[in-house]
Amino acid sequence: xxxxxxIFALGVSLSACQxxxxxKPPIHPNMNMDQQPRKExxxxxxxxxxxxxxxxxxxxxVARGFAKLDTEYYEGVDENGDFIEEIPxxxxxxxxxxxxxxxxIFCTPCHxxxxxxxxxxxxxxxxxxxxxxxxxxxxxxxxxGELYSAIYNGVRTMPSYATQIxxxxxxxxxxYIRALQESQIISExxxxxxxxxxxxxxxQAAAEQAKADSIAAAREASSExxxxxxxxxxxxxxxxxxxxxxxxxxxxxxxxxxWAGLFGSEGEVITExxxxxxxxxxxDYIRESIVQPNAKKxxxxxxxxxxxxxxxxxxxxxxIILYIKNLEN
Ligand code: HEC
Ligand code: HEC
Numbered sequence: 001x002x003x004x005x006x007i008f009a010l011g012v013s014l015s016a017c018q019x020x021x022x023x024k025p026p027i028h029p030n031m032n033m034d035q036q037p038r039k040e041x042x043x044x045x046x047x048x049x050x051x052x053x054x055x056x057x058x059x060x061x062v063a064r065g066f067a068k069l070d071t072e073y074y075e076g077v078d079e080n081g082d083f084i085e086e087i088p089x090x091x092x093x094x095x096x097x098x099x100x101x102x103x104x105i106f107c108t109p110c111h112x113x114x115x116x117x118x119x120x121x122x123x124x125x126x127x128x129x130x131x132x133x134x135x136x137x138x139x140x141x142x143x144x145g146e147l148y149s150a151i152y153n154g155v156r157t158m159p160s161y162a163t164q165i166x167x168x169x170x171x172x173x174x175x176y177i178r179a180l181q182e183s184q185i186i187s188e189x190x191x192x193x194x195x196x197x198x199x200x201x202x203x204q205a206a207a208e209q210a211k212a213d214s215i216a217a218a219r220e221a222s223s224e225x226x227x228x229x230x231x232x233x234x235x236x237x238x239x240x241x242x243x244x245x246x247x248x249x250x251x252x253x254x255x256x257x258x259w260a261g262l263f264g265s266e267g268e269v270i271t272e273x274x275x276x277x278x279x280x281x282x283x284d285y286i287r288e289s290i291v292q293p294n295a296k297k298x299x300x301x302x303x304x305x306x307x308x309x310x311x312x313x314x315x316x317x318x319x320i321i322l323y324i325k326n327l328e329n
Pocket of ligand 1: 103106107108109110111121128129130131132139142146147150151155156157158161165173305
């Protein structure tokens with residue numbers, strides 16, 4: 001009986017009395033890994049030559065799931081770094097619909113629901129570089145790898161969407177862009193084979209056109225009675241971000257040609273039909289370059305990427321021409 005009481009008393013006396021205040025250091029007969037020798041993060045460690053206690057992973061270590069060796073799938077380029085022609089994923093109906101859904105979330109604000117480049121941000125005149133139409137021949141001719149790269153790396157002034165859109169979805173969007181491109185060149189006869197309501201599509205297109213026309217009319221009206229001036233030209237150039245691609249100091253290497261020495265100069269251009277001709281860069285030429293940039297492109301910029309600024313009002317265009325004409329050079 002006494003023995004049992006003794007063992008019990010020993011147990012009580014040896015168990016920790018945590019939670020009670022005491023000035024004395026605690027008695028700790030069993031260390032129980034409560035205090036083990038270890039290094040704090042960032043603490044110096046003289047055991048290693050570099051003095052760090054935080055060790056680096058062995059060189060070449062790749063975390064599980066991060067070995068992205070398939071460059072075609074992850075980057076849209078082959079082993080030589082060239083863009084691949086075709087989507088490296090099997091296409092199914094649900095994959096395409098996934099692309100449509102993702103496209104409508106991430107891309108329509110700028111590129112528009114049909115890819116014509118008329119998303120709501122572009123209508124708002126927020127000073128954004130206009131998005132090109134996917135139905136321009138230049139964009140049709142891009143490879144699937146290049147379309148993928150626009151999402152993965154961004155392109156010129158368009159930012160990358162890689163952090164928002166995972167790899168598989170990027171390819172689904174590329175597939176959907178191809179479907180959009182097809183949708184705009186299909187003939188009415190071919191369309192009749194499918195189960196679509198053509199008259200509904202036509203009235204939707206008419207409604208969109210009417211909306212675009214009314215936006216253009218409102219712009220026109222807002223500058224009515226104004227005289228074109230150099231100052232207005234400068235304002236329009238700033239508001240429409242022309243300077244993203246053009247400079248006025250004559251330096252080469254921009255996305256678009258410099259404006260220095262542009263007015264009145266002669267230059268070789270390639271027409272839409274593919275002919276090379278020499279033109280004088282007068283007022284009409286500059287107007288055409290702004291409204292219909294694909295009509296004539298300087299030979300050095302045959303791959304030109306300028307999208308149409310047809311939404312500018314007449315006064316704005318006249319003012320921009322005045323501004324370019326009066327550049328000192
Ligand atoms: C905030 C507006 C904006 C959004 C959102 C946007 N883009 Fe763009 N995109 C642009 C602009 C502007 C350009 C033209 C860039 C330039 O020429 O500087 C462009 C160009 C492109 C091009 C043409 C590439 C080329 O080589 O000419 C493709 C393809 C493209 N975007 C795809 C997409 C896709 C796919 C999405 C959705 C994941 C998307 N964009 C979302 C603004 C946007
Ligand atoms: C995304 C880049 C980009 C933006 C933004 C841009 N341009 Fe351009 N611009 C070009 C490129 C590239 C060319 C060469 C031809 C082409 O692409 O059509 C060009 C050509 C021109 C030309 C003919 C130049 C020559 O040497 O023959 C004029 C004029 C011009 N742009 C005016 C403008 C104006 C005005 C704005 C703004 C309202 C503007 N550009 C915005 C890229 C751009």
